[in-house]
Amino acid sequence: MYRGTGDQHDGLDRLPAPPPWRRFDGAPPAVEPAPQQAAPSLPPGLVDRAKTYRPSPEVVDAVNAAMVLRRPLLVTGRPGTGKSSLALSIAHELGLGQVLHWPVTSRSQLQDALYRYDAIGRLQETNLYRTDAAGSVLPIGRYLRLGPLGTALLPRRRPRVLLVDELDKSDMDLPNDLLNVFEEGQFEIPELARLVDTTSVEVGTADPGETATVENGIVRCHEFPIVVITNNSEREFPSAFLRRCLRINVQPPDNETLTMIVQAQLGAEATAAAHEVIARFRALRRESELATDQLLNAIYLTTSVDTADPATMSRLVDGVLTPLTWNPPI
Incomplete structure (x- = not known):
């Protein structure tokens, strides 16, 4: 499926069905965009970087194994060995659109990557009597935006590529916080789940200008995203997290x-x-x-x-x- 040559092809069509324990039932839209229009394409500078990236055979094999098993790929290696470029290469070669990027810092929290709710903005607009033509409060979806991980988990027939960059810089609890999301392929948005008068809400996504419909406050994937997690070997991860990932150590190029x-x-x-x-x-x-x-x-x-x-x-x-x-x- 993935070759690492920099040339675009339809290798994703050869992806076998997921293992029984990695099948998800998120319902994709009845009408999906064509593959080349399913997500914003890579910017020109990143296309050049993706096309010229040359992974080793070991890295190519690890990517394909992670895709077949629907598991995140934990990529370890020294700075400058092309760990982040791997995600760009996969997205470009398989025509999966722009990479969803989550740069992790010591202050990063799981909810930041899943979604953000602007409760203060909603309160301010309510106090200013900003209402629609029917006199009701503006819809809650106006104040909700999915983050990169939340956008990657939207139900689609073709997966998105998510780059979780430098997870080793995170707080000690973040890898454990990710366990359930990676295992279940879904998350709940409590602000939407508690609504009693509506089940479908249109929210923003990490793709500028794009929206998606969330049903019953649950975002659940149909095809598990291709997740590339980079690690500079600055810390150890819990064994429970490691067993949910495929691991590869990227060596400096010969x-x-x-x-x-x-x-x-x-x-x-x-x-x-x-x-x-x-x-x-x-x-x-x-x-x-x-x-x-x-x-x-x-x-x-x-x-x-x-x-x-x-x-x-x-x-x-x-x-x-x-x-x-x-x-x-x-």
Whole structure:
């Protein structure tokens, strides 16, 4: 299904039925948009990043296994190894639209990713007597917006791609909070569930300008989203969380893959002109931690800026290729 080549194809049509314990009964809309119109497409800059990403065979296999089993994929690796780019690559290659992005911080909470309810805004508008033509209070859906995880769990026949970025930066309780949502493929919006006079509410989503209908206050997926969770190995996760994920450790690209990445991003001509920079990067990487984007920046700098002073350019390249574990002298 997923090949990791950067070329778009209909591989998702070969996705087998989910295991019996991972089947969800969320009802998708009777009329769904065409696949290419089902979600906003990737911005041009991210399309280039997705098309030039080159995962290892091990990563490709892990993605396909996670898709078959309908399980989140926990991607571990050093900074700069392309963990976040993997989500872009999957979305682009399989034509699944824009990636839903949840950047996790130490202050992130589960409800922020599921939905937000502007109770204060609703109260203010009520106090200002802002009513519709029938004289009733403006609908509650006007003050509700689904977050990236909530939008990913909307019932669809084709899954969305959700990037949960740097989960290891979260509060200690957040991975455990995610367990039930990942297991059940659904969540409740209490503000809608307690309504007695209506069952269908139109709410906003994480896609700008888009809305969705929530029935009986429950958002339940039809096809489990493709969830990519990145982790920089800064902490351990509970075993209960780990067993609900497929795990892959992304290794820094080897020399052959590195050359492919550079050529895909900057072209063969730039790669050939920057052989000294590439050799310096490879030598430094054997002794310290460097990210691939540092090499790309260094090559772009040397091939795009004209200078008559080689020493100045060498100092600039050294600055770009500073090891990530580098500590400045005191």
